Amino acid sequence: MATNILRRAASSVMKETFLTGTLRRSYASVAVGTDIVSAAPGVSLQKARSWDEGVSSKFSTTSVKDIFKGKKVVIFGLPGAYTGVCSQQHVPSYTKNIDKFKAKGIDSVICVAVNDPFVMNAWAEKLKAKDAIEFYGDFDGSFHKSLELGKDLSAALLGPRSERWSAYVVDGKVKAFNVEGAPSDFKVSGAEVILEQI
Amino acid sequence: MAPIAVGDVLPDGTLACFDAEDKLQQVSVHSLAAGKKVIIFGVPGAFTPTCSLKHVPGYIEKAGELKSKGVDEIICISVNDPFVMKAWAQTYPENKDVKFLADGSAKYTHALGLELDLSEKGLGTRSRRFALLVEDLKVKAANVEAAGEFNVSSADDILKAL
Numbered sequence: 001m002a003t004n005i006l007r008r009a010a011s012s013v014m015k016e017t018f019l020t021g022t023l024r025r026s027y028a029s030v031a032v033g034t035d036i037v038s039a040a041p042g043v044s045l046q047k048a049r050s051w052d053e054g055v056s057s058k059f060s061t062t063s064v065k066d067i068f069k070g071k072k073v074v075i076f077g078l079p080g081a082y083t084g085v086c087s088q089q090h091v092p093s094y095t096k097n098i099d100k101f102k103a104k105g106i107d108s109v110i111c112v113a114v115n116d117p118f119v120m121n122a123w124a125e126k127l128k129a130k131d132a133i134e135f136y137g138d139f140d141g142s143f144h145k146s147l148e149l150g151k152d153l154s155a156a157l158l159g160p161r162s163e164r165w166s167a168y169v170v171d172g173k174v175k176a177f178n179v180e181g182a183p184s185d186f187k188v189s190g191a192e193v194i195l196e197q198i
Numbered sequence: 199m200a201p202i203a204v205g206d207v208l209p210d211g212t213l214a215c216f217d218a219e220d221k222l223q224q225v226s227v228h229s230l231a232a233g234k235k236v237i238i239f240g241v242p243g244a245f246t247p248t249c250s251l252k253h254v255p256g257y258i259e260k261a262g263e264l265k266s267k268g269v270d271e272i273i274c275i276s277v278n279d280p281f282v283m284k285a286w287a288q289t290y291p292e293n294k295d296v297k298f299l300a301d302g303s304a305k306y307t308h309a310l311g312l313e314l315d316l317s318e319k320g321l322g323t324r325s326r327r328f329a330l331l332v333e334d335l336k337v338k339a340a341n342v343e344a345a346g347e348f349n350v351s352s353a354d355d356i357l358k359a360l
Binding site: 046050051052054059061080081082083115116117118119121122123126137139140154157158159 | 247
């Protein structure tokens with residue numbers, strides 16, 4: 001039902017756009033060719049973890065540089081853990097196809113959302129996806145803000161979150177990038193699409 | 199905002215949850231608490247240990263006893279979104295009485311003066327751990343923990359105030 005709320009919010013934005021004649025869609029600063037490490041300097045993500053793991057690692061964070069440098073990464077972002085399309089379609093499309101990603105030499109398949117790392121961990125365990133995918137939390141939205149992929153989903157009672165998107169990144173350079181027209185859509189950010197782009 | 203204290207009037211605010219038909223609802227705190235005896239306990243975060251393994255279970259176990267002492271509602275609030283609160287509530291299938299309500303934007307926690315910055319733990323602005331006993335919107339007991347502690351806000355502690 002969150003997707004219905006999002007669809008209504010999206011269609012009201014469309015109506016506004018039609019009436020005012022100006023396109024209010026914000027453009028992501030990330031595109032093919034972007035160097036993700038330079039676009040998000042000093043930004044870190046938090047690996048999904050239990051609280052005990054958090055304590056023993058002294059709540060360490062992973063820099064964007066360490067995630068992407070020297071690696072072939074497929075990364076996808078979604079509006080929120082435990083929400084409909086995210087749980088039922090987006091994550092499963094990647095878990096189902098993990099062998100195909102490995103066969104293409106991908107080092108990491110990463111899922112990121114504006115949630116804390118403890119919620120991400122519980123969610124990843126519920127979806128039985130932790131073996132295939134690395135889950136990271138962007139708890140304050142700074143990663144998504146740097147890439148201009150932040151989106152206000154207060155209408156769906158989610159607050160500041162992100163677009164639904166996917167990217168293929170080699171040694172920090174974006175080789176393929178897909179972002180949905182609306183976060184409730186699931187047309188271009190799934191595993192099948194990006195597999196064709198690798 | 200100064201932290202809420204005994205003798206204060208409970209501020210109104212809006213919290214979110216999924217109802218029995220799985221529809222997203224916004225709930226006014228006053229609509230739940232006016233004219234009633236309610237316990238509101240706050241936790242820093244869904245799916246974190248003290249919250250999940252000690253604080254919440256204590257209220258679920260003692261719900262019967264609390265109700266027999268005239269408590270009408272037992273409400274758990276956290277700065278999490280309603281999807282996360284619903285998923286977290288589902289990990290307590292034995293729960294019949296505790297309502298899990300989401301203060302996603304921390305607005306209500308701020309109105310109570312009980313917010314806490316837990317950014318260095320990857321949590322952002324959250325709520326302190328606390329328990330309030332409120333009778334017809336008047337705060338009768340306000341037990342607020344120091345950061346990281348669990349000494350005054352459990353169900354056993356609030357039973358002493360009844």
